[in-house]
Every structure is written in C-alpha cells, then in structure tokens.
Amino acid sequence: MTDETKPTLVLDHVTKRYGDFTAVDDLSLQVRPGRVFGLIGPNGAGKTTTIRMIVNITVPDSGRIELFGQAMETRLQDRIGYLPEERGLYRKMKVGEQLKFFAELKDVSGKEADERINRWLNKMELSDWKTKRTKDLSKGMQQKVQFITAVIHNPDLLILDEPFSGLDPVNVELMKETILENKREGKTIILSTHQMEIAEKLCDDVCMINHAKKVLDGRLREIRRSFSRNAVALQIAGGDGLLHDKSLVVNVRQNGDDTEVLLAPGVDAQILLKRLVEAGAVVNKFELAEPSLHDIFIEKVREAS
Amino acid sequence: MKKFFAVIKREYLQRVRTKFFVVTTLVGPLMFALFGIVPLYIARMNIGGPTRLAVIDQSGKVYDRFREALLQTVDEDEDDELDGERADPNQQEQMQRKPSFGRTHFEVELVPSSGRPLEELKRELNERVRRNELDGYVVIPADILSDGKAEFFGRNTGDIFTRGAVADRLTRAVREERLAENKIDQQVLREAGRRVSLASTKISSRGEERVSGTGLMFVLSFGVLIYVSVMLYGQMVLAAVLEEKETRIAEVLFSSMRSFPLMMGKLIGVSMVALTQLTIWGLAFLLFAAFGVGMAAAQGVPVNLPHVSPLIVVYFLLFFLMGYFIYATIYALIGSMVTTTQEGGQLAMPIVLMLVAGFYFLFPIIRSPNSPLAFWASMFPFLAPITMMVRITTETPPAWQIFLSLAIGFATVVGLVWLTARVYRVGMLMYGKKASIPEVWRWVKQA
Numbered sequence: 001m002t003d004e005t006k007p008t009l010v011l012d013h014v015t016k017r018y019g020d021f022t023a024v025d026d027l028s029l030q031v032r033p034g035r036v037f038g039l040i041g042p043n044g045a046g047k048t049t050t051i052r053m054i055v056n057i058t059v060p061d062s063g064r065i066e067l068f069g070q071a072m073e074t075r076l077q078d079r080i081g082y083l084p085e086e087r088g089l090y091r092k093m094k095v096g097e098q099l100k101f102f103a104e105l106k107d108v109s110g111k112e113a114d115e116r117i118n119r120w121l122n123k124m125e126l127s128d129w130k131t132k133r134t135k136d137l138s139k140g141m142q143q144k145v146q147f148i149t150a151v152i153h154n155p156d157l158l159i160l161d162e163p164f165s166g167l168d169p170v171n172v173e174l175m176k177e178t179i180l181e182n183k184r185e186g187k188t189i190i191l192s193t194h195q196m197e198i199a200e201k202l203c204d205d206v207c208m209i210n211h212a213k214k215v216l217d218g219r220l221r222e223i224r225r226s227f228s229r230n231a232v233a234l235q236i237a238g239g240d241g242l243l244h245d246k247s248l249v250v251n252v253r254q255n256g257d258d259t260e261v262l263l264a265p266g267v268d269a270q271i272l273l274k275r276l277v278e279a280g281a282v283v284n285k286f287e288l289a290e291p292s293l294h295d296i297f298i299e300k301v302r303e304a305s
Numbered sequence: 306m307k308k309f310f311a312v313i314k315r316e317y318l319q320r321v322r323t324k325f326f327v328v329t330t331l332v333g334p335l336m337f338a339l340f341g342i343v344p345l346y347i348a349r350m351n352i353g354g355p356t357r358l359a360v361i362d363q364s365g366k367v368y369d370r371f372r373e374a375l376l377q378t379v380d381e382d383e384d385d386e387l388d389g390e391r392a393d394p395n396q397q398e399q400m401q402r403k404p405s406f407g408r409t410h411f412e413v414e415l416v417p418s419s420g421r422p423l424e425e426l427k428r429e430l431n432e433r434v435r436r437n438e439l440d441g442y443v444v445i446p447a448d449i450l451s452d453g454k455a456e457f458f459g460r461n462t463g464d465i466f467t468r469g470a471v472a473d474r475l476t477r478a479v480r481e482e483r484l485a486e487n488k489i490d491q492q493v494l495r496e497a498g499r500r501v502s503l504a505s506t507k508i509s510s511r512g513e514e515r516v517s518g519t520g521l522m523f524v525l526s527f528g529v530l531i532y533v534s535v536m537l538y539g540q541m542v543l544a545a546v547l548e549e550k551e552t553r554i555a556e557v558l559f560s561s562m563r564s565f566p567l568m569m570g571k572l573i574g575v576s577m578v579a580l581t582q583l584t585i586w587g588l589a590f591l592l593f594a595a596f597g598v599g600m601a602a603a604q605g606v607p608v609n610l611p612h613v614s615p616l617i618v619v620y621f622l623l624f625f626l627m628g629y630f631i632y633a634t635i636y637a638l639i640g641s642m643v644t645t646t647q648e649g650g651q652l653a654m655p656i657v658l659m660l661v662a663g664f665y666f667l668f669p670i671i672r673s674p675n676s677p678l679a680f681w682a683s684m685f686p687f688l689a690p691i692t693m694m695v696r697i698t699t700e701t702p703p704a705w706q707i708f709l710s711l712a713i714g715f716a717t718v719v720g721l722v723w724l725t726a727r728v729y730r731v732g733m734l735m736y737g738k739k740a741s742i743p744e745v746w747r748w749v750k751q752a
Contacts, residue, residue, distance in 0.1 A: 055560040057730075074563055088554035093319065104311035105561040149557065 014063030038203035081155035106153035239281025316574025355410035370478035538579035546640030564726035628690030641729035663691030
C-alpha cells in the first residue's frame with residue numbers, strides 16, 4: 001500500500017445534521033482501491049448516514065465527498081453498488097423482472113442485462129427461482145437477490161450494509177467468497193457490519209465511528225498491534241497461584257479453554273512463562289494474544305460512555 | 306432518461322398485467338350498464354298497477370275535467386299537445402312510443418255524496434283504503450274555484466310522483482273550469498298561451514353556429530368524468546408512491562437516480578394505466594352508443610346527435626388530462642407525507658373537493674363568460690379544468706387564454722411533482738413517522 005495510489009473515496013471533514021441532531025460530525029476518511037474497508041460502530045453511530053452520503057441519497061451540510069477523484073454527483077451513482085441495511089424488493093415482481101428493472105436503473109439493459117442476470121442467479125443458486133414471485137422466496141434467498149441488484153452493473157465500488165444478516169452458515173460462506181472474489185477483481189468494498197469476527201476476517205482497513213465521530217481508523221493489522229495489551233492466552237495445569245499474584249497479573253479471564261491473563265505493567269511475558277515453569281505447571285499453550293476487533297470495539301465504546 | 310422510462314415501464318406493465326386490472330377493465334362497462342341503467346328503470350317502475358283514486362267532488366263541477374286530465378296518458382306537457390299540427394308524424398309516433406315508466410296511471414271513481422255528511426264519506430273511504438281497495442282519495446270542496454284548496458288522503462303520501470300528478474291534474478281541471486265559467490273559449494286561450502320557441506344561435510369568431518344546447522350537460526359530465534377518474538385512480542397513485550416506502554425500496558432507487566424523474570415516472574406510469582382503462586371503457590361506451598343509435602335509426606326514430614366540433618374534443622382531452630394530472634399529483638404528494646394508504650385517502654379528500662368547487666362558478670361564468678371572475682377562475686389551476694371548459698362551451702375565450710390556462714395547469718403538475726420528490730426523499734429517511742405540515746415544510750427546505 002503506497003500513498004501514491006489515488007483513493008477511491010475521500011470524505012473530507014463531512015458533517016450532517018438533522019435539526020439539532022448531528023448524525024455525522026466532521027468525519028474524514030479515505031478508502032483505497034482494491035481493499036475491503038470496514039465501517040464499524042454501534043447502532044446509531046452514524047454509519048448509515050455516512051453511507052447515504054456516499055451513495056448520494058443525502059448531501060452533507062459541510063465537507064466534501066470525492067469519488068474516483070471527482071466531486072460526488074448523480075452520474076457517479078452508476079459506478080456504485082449498494083446493498084442497504086433495510087432490504088427492499090418489489091414483493092409481487094418476478095425475480096428475473098425485478099433484477100432487470102434494477103439493472104436498467106443502473107444503466108444496464110437488453111441482452112447484456114439478461115446475460116448478467118442469468119450468470120448471477122446461477123452463481124447464487126437461484127436459477128430455479130427466476131420466474132417466481134419475490135414474496136415466495138425465503139428471507140435468505142431474497143437477501144441474495146438483493147445482493148445481485150447491488151452487483152449486477154459490475155460497480156467499481158461496492159457498499160454492503162450488514163450483508164450477512166439473515167443468511168445461514170452455508171450462504172454466509174458463499175457471500176464471503178463472493179466479496180473476496182470482487183476484491184480480487186480489483187473492486188473496492190465498503191463493509192458495514194456488527195459481526196466483528198467476519199469483519200476481522202474480511203477487512204483490510206477499518207474505520208470505527210461512535211457518536212457521529214471517528215474514533216479509530218487505519219489498517220486492521222496495525223490497529224490490532226497498537227491495541228496489544230500485554231495479554232497472554234494460556235492453557236496450563238497447576239501453578240494457578242501465580243495468576244493471583246497482583247505484581248504479575250492484573251486480570252484473569254476464562255475464554256473457552258483458554259485462560260486470558262493481562263500482565264501488570266512492565267512485566268514481560270517471558271517472566272510469566274519462566275515463573276510458571278518454575279512453579280511446576282504444565283504449559284500446554286502459551287500465546288501472546290492480540291486483542292480481537294470485538295475487544296477493541298467494546299473497549300472503544302465503553303471508553304466513550 | 307433511460308432510467309425514467311424504466312420506471313414508467315415497470316409501473317405500467319406491473320399494473321396492467323394484474324388480474325385485477327383485466328377484470329375491472331372487462332367488468333367496468335357491465336357495471337356502468339348495471340349501475341347506470343338499472344336503477345333508472347327501477348326508480349321509474351310503478352309496481353302494483355294503476356293508482357286507484359276516489360274523488361269526493363263537493364263543488365260538483367270539477368270531477369269530469371279532473372277525471373279526463375288524470376286518464377290522459379299522452380305526454381302531459383301542454384305545449385307538445387298544442388304543437389301537434391307542427392310536429393311531423395315521426396315525432397308524434399315517437400311520443401306515443403315513449404315508455405310509460407314513471408308516469409302514474411290512475412283508476413278514478415266518483416264518490417256520490419247522496420246527501421251524506423263528509424265525515425261519514427271519509428270514514429267509509431278510509432276503511433276502503435285500509436282494506437286496500439283504494440290507494441287514496443281527493444276531497445274537492447265546494448269553493449274550490451275561488452279558494453283553490455283541496456285535500457289528498459292516501460296510504461302513501463310520501464309518493465311524490467302520485468301527489469305531484471294529482472295536484473297537477475287538479476290544477477288543470479280547475480283552471481279550465483274557471484275559464485269556462487268566465488265564458489272564455491278554451492281553444493282561444495290555449496292558442497293565446499302558446500309558448501314562444503326561442504332558437505338560439507351562437508355567434509362565434511367563426512361566424513354563426515347552431516348551438517346544440519348540450520353545452521351544460523357536456524361540461525357537467527366532463528367534470529364528473531374527471532372527478533370519477535381521480536377517485537378511481539388517485540388511490541392507485543397513492544399506493545404506488547407508498548409502495549417503495551413500505552418495502553424500503555426507495556433507498557435503492559435513490560442510490561440509482563434522482564427523485565424527480567422517479568416521481569414523474571411513477572405518476573406517468575400509473576396514469577397511463579388509468580388512461581388505458583378509460584380509453585377501453587370510452588371505446589366500449591361509444592360502441593354501445595353507436596349500437597343504440599343504429600337500433601333507433603333502424604326503427605325510424607330520428608336521432609339528433611349533439612353537434613361537437615373536433616376542436617372541442619381536443620380541448621376536452623387536454624383539459625381532462627390536466628385535471629386528472631393535477632389531482633393525481635396531489636395524491637402523490639400526500640403519499641410522500643404519510644405512511645399508510647388509509648391515512649392518505651383521508652388527507653386527500655378535502656383537496657379533491659376543490660374540483661367540485663369548480664362547479665360553484667358554473668352559473669356566474671355561464672352568465673358572463675368573459676368577466677374578470679371567469680377569467681381568473683379559469684386560470685387558477687385547481688378550478689381551471691371545469692371553469693375553462695365552461696367558458697369554451699359557452700363563449701370560447703381567445704386562444705391565448707386557453708393555452709395560458711393549460712400552461713399554468715401543467716406547470717402546476719410539474720411543480721407539485723418536484724415538491725413531492727423533495728418531501729418523499731426526506732420523508733423516506735424518517736422512518737414510519739407521519740409528517741406534520743411544519744415538518745414537511747422543513748423537509749422541503751432541507752432536501
């Protein structure tokens with residue numbers, strides 16, 4: 001990742017207010033091409049408003065949004081694929097017709113549209129449902145149809161708001177695979193989700209917002225490293241007494257089979273290992289633990305409140 | 306533009322292909338026939354045979370003439386009777402062949418007083434009425450000629466047709482008797498009282514033109530047609546606007562296109578559905594009419610087809626479209642503010658009544674079609690469909706006024722759609738909340 005690469009999307013000091021309520025406050029971020037960008041934050045943090053400004057549904061009160069190096073305008077909408085959090089399909093329309101309509105709205109029509117529709121239905125294992133009414137589909141299937149509407153025009157920027165909700169594990173894998181496939185094709189993806197484990201696996205970069213403000217921003221790996229809190233995941237037999245030595249360990253937490261310990265400031269992990277071995281404990285696992293995105297998320301939200 | 310047509314196409318095809326549309330289109334003309342013609346026949350039907358009437362004539366002078374008047378079955382309009390010599394045989398034939406629905410038939414009998422007191426006679430007659438041997442009776446007092454008062458007793462005094470007919474015939478009988486008493490020859494008097502026939506000829510910019518006299522009826526049915534169309538299809542427009550709101554498709558749509566072409570596309574798409582149905586119904590109606598006229602002509606009945614110039618037909622279509630679109634757009638605007646169709650329907654009602662208000666201006670405008678009032682009423686877009694059509698059919702205003710009115714009307718439609726698009730766009734972002742007027746105003750400024 002070099003700084004010379006032109007970002008796909010730039011938000012520059014963007015603010016949006018609804019009456020007295022500030023939904024997005026002075027938000028700046030950059031999304032680099034060909035990467036999966038995670039937009040995370042608790043409910044009501046301003047994620048959806050941010051996304052709506054990116055897709056040009058609403059306009060910021062102040063600040064600038066630049067997409068593909070141009071100021072935001074209606075024409076650029078055709079290069080964005082958007083899967084909104086609250087799904088909506090015409091219930092009475094047949095799946096095929098529905099997709100054709102949304103393709104036309106994105107300026108893809110005729111044979112080209114038909115071919116793409118068939119290809120995507122096939123890929124999403126929905127070919128048999130093409131002539132069925134949308135309301136007769138299960139929720140998961142509707143979700144996949146909605147996803148097709150977001151990618152049918154082969155957009156350069158794909159914005160997915162909670163793409164995994166309502167999907168069974170098999171379809172979650174299918175969806176993940178499709179997202180990574182898009183990434184391999186050089187598409188830029190903005191992923192907004194609450195499911196931190198998935199975000200952790202998929203995202204290259206992360207921006208976290210809380211109370212309308214950005215609280216965290218950067219490459220996921222670097223963020224995790226910077227949050228490293230001198231913690232160790234253990235699986236041991238014996239030597240338990242050591243873990244209660246306050247000069248050594250500040251906090252002990254059981255996480256599944258692992259015992260997670262937070263070391264006291266200035267205490268090196270090697271010292272703990274040495275002391276454990278000396279105490280005659282059998283060490284089955286000793287791992288320097290990087291905090292999960294989940295932990296960071298929780299910590300940041302708590303910090304704010 | 307492509308997206309705009311995609312929206313129109315979707316709105317149109319999705320609706321036209323529904324079973325509901327196909328069924329209503331086919332059943333529509335049948336329903337017209339059912340609700341238009343059948344009640345007319347039912348209302349005019351006189352079930353239960355002739356009305357049996359007894360008469361107590363204390364004056365002893367009026368009964369014969371009264372009876373004669375009651376039994377007369379030909380048209381009661383005296384003028385027509387008198388015009389007999391002028392009317393051609395065809396018309397007379399037509400008159401006799403007129404269906405006798407609604408005209409009350411009478412069976413009349415005189416109750417001989419034979420010196421008995423009135424009270425006793427009445428008691429007797431009341432009893433007969435109760436036994437259903439009589440439907441009613443009339444008491445003609447001795448001083449009827451000077452006093453002009455008589456009494457009707459009947460089982461069903463709510464039957465205004467019978468009461469009206471009795472009063473009418475009795476008046477005629479009394480009048481003739483009075484004249485006879487004054488030794489005035491009836492023939493002379495009838496001749497003297499004959500009405501003047503006033504043939505009206507309209508002088509327009511194109512010279513003299515015979516007026517068919519159907520102008521008022523024409524405008525009335527025009528107004529009713531707009532009103533009915535708005536009532537029928539306004540809800541459809543409302544539902545169309547609400548559809549995306551309820552299913553939250555709007556968010557996807559707005560991420561693909563601007564809201565103005567979206568709203569315009571919806572309005573036009575749904576309106577084309579309405580116009581398709583109306584056209585089919587209109588053609589069916591014309592077919593029926595042509596068939597009816599053909600039947601009548603085959604029987605030798607002369608048919609006076611109302612004279613309508615092609616230009617009027619063009620104006621008719623233009624102002625119909627204008628009227629329809631103005632009010633359909635109001636439904637769209639309301640749809641953008643509310644969350645359910647029921648709410649929307651209630652809110653739309655008072656505004657659609659504005660259309661009816663156009664009728665208030667009917668008579669002032671007919672009396673002076675070029676007054677300032679007439680001018681302004683026909684420029685105000687919500688009244689113009691009716692008021693301008695009145696002016697066109699009475700005294701056609703200069704062309705520039707007609708086109709100005711149309712321009713204002715269609716500009717209003719565009720303005721309303723623009724407003725709708727704005728309100729919708731902002732309203733969409735506020736979830737499931739009914740908007741107050743100040744809120745809507747804020748949205749308009751905000752969007």
